[in-house]
Amino acid sequence: MNLLLLHPEQHLEGPFWRLDARQCEHVRQVLKLSEGDQCRAGVLDGEIGFARLDSIKNNEITVFFKAVSPPPPPLDLNLLLALPRPKMLKRLLVDAASLGIKRIVLINSWKVDKSYWRTPNLKAGLLREKLLLGLEQAMDTRLPELRLAPRFRPFVEDELDTWAGPGERLLAHPGDHADLPHQQEGPLTLAIGPEGGWTPFEVELLAGHGFHCHRFGTRILRVETALPALVGSLMRLP
Amino acid sequence: MNLLLLHPEQHLEGPFWRLDARQCEHVRQVLKLSEGDQCRAGVLDGEIGFARLDSIKNNEITVFFKAVSPPPPPLDLNLLLALPRPKMLKRLLVDAASLGIKRIVLINSWKVDKSYWRTPNLKAGLLREKLLLGLEQAMDTRLPELRLAPRFRPFVEDELDTWAGPGERLLAHPGDHADLPHQQEGPLTLAIGPEGGWTPFEVELLAGHGFHCHRFGTRILRVETALPALVGSLMRLP
Numbered sequence: 001m002n003l004l005l006l007h008p009e010q011h012l013e014g015p016f017w018r019l020d021a022r023q024c025e026h027v028r029q030v031l032k033l034s035e036g037d038q039c040r041a042g043v044l045d046g047e048i049g050f051a052r053l054d055s056i057k058n059n060e061i062t063v064f065f066k067a068v069s070p071p072p073p074p075l076d077l078n079l080l081l082a083l084p085r086p087k088m089l090k091r092l093l094v095d096a097a098s099l100g101i102k103r104i105v106l107i108n109s110w111k112v113d114k115s116y117w118r119t120p121n122l123k124a125g126l127l128r129e130k131l132l133l134g135l136e137q138a139m140d141t142r143l144p145e146l147r148l149a150p151r152f153r154p155f156v157e158d159e160l161d162t163w164a165g166p167g168e169r170l171l172a173h174p175g176d177h178a179d180l181p182h183q184q185e186g187p188l189t190l191a192i193g194p195e196g197g198w199t200p201f202e203v204e205l206l207a208g209h210g211f212h213c214h215r216f217g218t219r220i221l222r223v224e225t226a227l228p229a230l231v232g233s234l235m236r237l238p
Numbered sequence: 239m240n241l242l243l244l245h246p247e248q249h250l251e252g253p254f255w256r257l258d259a260r261q262c263e264h265v266r267q268v269l270k271l272s273e274g275d276q277c278r279a280g281v282l283d284g285e286i287g288f289a290r291l292d293s294i295k296n297n298e299i300t301v302f303f304k305a306v307s308p309p310p311p312p313l314d315l316n317l318l319l320a321l322p323r324p325k326m327l328k329r330l331l332v333d334a335a336s337l338g339i340k341r342i343v344l345i346n347s348w349k350v351d352k353s354y355w356r357t358p359n360l361k362a363g364l365l366r367e368k369l370l371l372g373l374e375q376a377m378d379t380r381l382p383e384l385r386l387a388p389r390f391r392p393f394v395e396d397e398l399d400t401w402a403g404p405g406e407r408l409l410a411h412p413g414d415h416a417d418l419p420h421q422q423e424g425p426l427t428l429a430i431g432p433e434g435g436w437t438p439f440e441v442e443l444l445a446g447h448g449f450h451c452h453r454f455g456t457r458i459l460r461v462e463t464a465l466p467a468l469v470g471s472l473m474r475l476p
Contacts, residue, residue, distance in 0.1 A: 002458050072456045095463045100455075138457035179474070183420055217338075217475030218310045219376035220240050225333045225466045228459075232470030236417070237455030 001026050003139040004041035004051050005132060006065060016054060019061040027053070027061060041065055042141040071141040073238040075100035076186025077231065078164055082109040082194035083148075084223050086119040090130050091224050097134025097144055099231050100238060105163065107149040109202055111194040117150055156205050164189040164210075171206055172216040172230055173197070180214040184234050192223060192230070239264050241377040242279040242289050243370060244303060254292060257299040265291070265299060279303055280379040309379040311476040313338035314424025315469065316402055320347040320432035321386075322461050324357040328368050329462050335372025335382055337469050338476060343401065345387040347440055349432040355388055394443050402427040402448075409444055410454040410468055411435070418452040422472050430461060430468070 004027070006017045019027060027033050033053050041051035041063065049068035053061065083106045084092055096104055108117070120126070131144050147163075149155035167187030172180060174197070191198075191211055198206070203213065216230060231237075242265070244255045257265060265271050271291050279289035279301065287306035291299065321344045322330055334342055346355070358364065369382050385401075387393035405425030410418060412435070429436075429449055436444070441451065454468060469475075 094460075098457060098459055098463055099467065100457060137460060140457065219336060219338060219378065219475065221336055221466075222332075222375060225336055228463045228465075228467035229337065229470035229475070232467035232472075233475070234470075237457065237467070237471070 001030070001136045002040060003048065003136050003141075004039060004063070005136050005141060006041060006043045006051070006063075008044065012062065015064050015066065017051070017063050017065050019063060021059075024059065024061050040139060042071060042139065043067070044141055045143060046141055047071065048139060048141060072100065072139065074102045074142060075231065075235060075238060076167075076188065077101055077235060078103040078105075078187070078189040079227075080105050080107055080160075080164075080189060080191040081223075081227075082107055082192065082198070083112045083116050084194070085113075086116060086121045088222075088224050089116075089119075089121055092227060093127060093130035093146075094134040094137065095224065095227055097131040097140070098138040099134075099228060100138065100140065101231070102142060102144045103163075104144055104146045105149050105155070106146070107155055108152045109194045110152075110199045111196040122148065152202060153205065156209055160209050169206075169209070169211040170234070171198070171203065171211045171213045172226070173203060173213040174218075174220075175213065175215065177213040177215045180216045180230070180233055182233060183236055186235060188234060190230060190234065192227060195223070239268070239374045240278060241286065241374050241379075242277060242301070243374050243379060244279060244281045244289070244301075246282065250300065253302050253304065255289070255301050255303050257301060259297075262297065262299050278377060280309060280377070281305070282379055283381060284379055285309065286377060286379060310338065310377065312340045312380060313469065313473060313476060314405075314426065315339055315473060316341040316343075316425070316427040317465075318343050318345055318398075318402075318427060318429040319461075319465075320345055320430065320436070321350045321354050322432070323351075324354060324359045326460075326462050327354075327357075327359055330465060331365060331368035331384075332372040332375065333462065333465055335369040335378070336376040337372075337466060338376065338378065339469070340380060340382045341401070342382055342384045343387050343393070344384070345393055346390045347432045348390075348437045349434040360386065390440060391443065394447055398447050407444075407447070407449040408472070409436070409441065409449045409451050410464070411441060411451040412456075412458075413451065413453065415451040415453045418454045418468070418471055420471060421474055424473060426472060428468060428472065430465060433461070 038050045038052040042048035047067035051063035169189045171191045276288045276290040280286035285305035289301035407427045409429045
C-alpha cells in the first residue's frame with residue numbers, strides 16, 4: 001500500500017476523512033505513524049496528496065487530507081483478456097491496475113474452462129478489491145472500468161467496436177506475423193488469449209473486427225508474465 | 239509444463255528416457271497420452287524435439303526422444319536483482335527463466351529484510367526447481383546460472399565488472415533521469431532494487447561501476463510486474 005486510497009464513504013467533513021480497518025492497521029503496523037505524521041494519500045477517482053494523522057482514538061483514525069496533484073496519467077490501452085484461471089485473475093487485475101490500464105473486458109474463449117465463470121472471484125466486490133490494490137500499489141486513484149463478457153461472439157460482433165473505439169487493435173499470436181510494434185502512442189486495444197491460445201475461429205472473428213496478429217518472440221509465457229511484458233513492449237509507460 | 243524437460247539421470251540408452259514422477263503424472267492426467275502418442279520434449283541444456291511414448295508399465299513411462307532443433311535463443315540480459323520476499327522470489331525465478339534470462343545474481347541491499355536470506359527457499363535445489371519450471375513453460379532447455387551475493391559492496395566492488403561483462407548497465411530508478419532506452423540489442427545488465435528502492439549509497443556504488451539511472455514511468459510497480467515490463471520495454475524478445 002503506497003497510497004492511502006480514501007473512499008467517498010470515509011469522508012467526514014471538510015478535509016477530514018476516517019480510515020478504514022485495513023488502512024488503520026497499515027498506518028499503525030507498517031508505517032508506525034503518530035498524530036501529526038503524514039503519508040501519501042489520494043481520493044478515489046480524485047487527486048493525490050498527503051494525509052496528516054489528525055487523531056487516533058480507540059480504534060478510529062481520522063486524517064486531514066491535502067490534495068497536491070492529479071493522479072498519474074492512465075495508460076491509453078484497452079485490454080481484452082480471455083478469462084484466466086481464478087488464481088491468476090487476482091494477480092492480473094492487480095497488475096493491470098498498477099500498470100495504468102483503465103478499461104478491461106474479461107471475455108470467454110473456447111479454451112476457457114467453464115468452471116472459471118462460476119468462481120466466487122468473479123463477484124464484483126472481489127474484482128474491485130483487486131483493482132483497488134493495484135491503484136494503491138501504483139499511487140493511482142482512477143478505478144479501471146471492468147466488464148465481463150461470458151459470451152465471446154455476441155460481445156465481439158455487437159459491442160467490441162464501440163468498446164474498443166479508435167486506435168490500433170493487436171493480437172499477440174504465434175506464427176509467421178510481423179513483430180509486435182513498439183512504443184505506440186495509443187489508443188491501443190490489446191487482446192490476450194487463454195492458455196493454449198485463441199481458436200482459429202476466434203482469431204478470424206477478431207481479425208474481422210480490426211485486430212492484427214503480431215509475433216511476440218518464440219517463447220510461451222504465462223499470461224501474468226505476458227501482460228506486463230506486452231505492455232512494456234507496446235507502450236511508453238506514463 | 240509445455241515441454242517435458244529430460245534430465246541426464248533419466249537417460250536409459252540410445253534415444254530412450256524414463257520420465258520422472260511429475261512428468262508421468264502430467265503425461266497421464268493432463269496430456270492423457272497413450273503408447274505411441276507424442277509430445278514436446280527437450281534435454282536439459284540440449285536440443286528440443288518430440289518424445290514418443292514407448293511404454294507405460296506399472297508406474298514407469300519410457301519415451302523415445304527425437305531432437306529437432308536447438309532451444310530458443312537466450313535473452314542477452316544479465317539480471318542483478320535485490321533479493322525479493324520469499325513468496326515473490328519463486329515467481330520471479332519462473333518468470334526470469336521463461337523470459338530467457340540466463341544470468342541472475344540475487345544481491346543484498348539495505349532494504350532487503352535480513353530474514354529473507356535465511357528462508358528455506360534459498361536452498362539451491364528449490365531455486366533450481368523454479369528455474370526449471372520457467373524453462374518448461376517457455377519450451378527452453380538452457381538452465382540459467384544463478385548466484386547469491388549476500389554482501390552488496392564486496393560483490394559490486396570485486397565481482398560485478400567480471401560478471402556483467404561488456405554492454406550497457408541500467409538501473410530503473412525514480413527521479414529526473416533519461417527515459418529507459420528501448421529495443422536494445424544486448425548485452426545488457428539490468429539492476430532491479432528492493433521494495434523501497436536502492437539507497438543513495440547503493441545507487442552511487444552501482445553508478446561507479448557503470449550503471450546509468452533511467453526513468454521507467456511514474457508508477458511504483460511490484461517487482462514481479464516490473465521485471466517483465468522492463469524486459470519487454472528494453473529488448474526485443476527472441
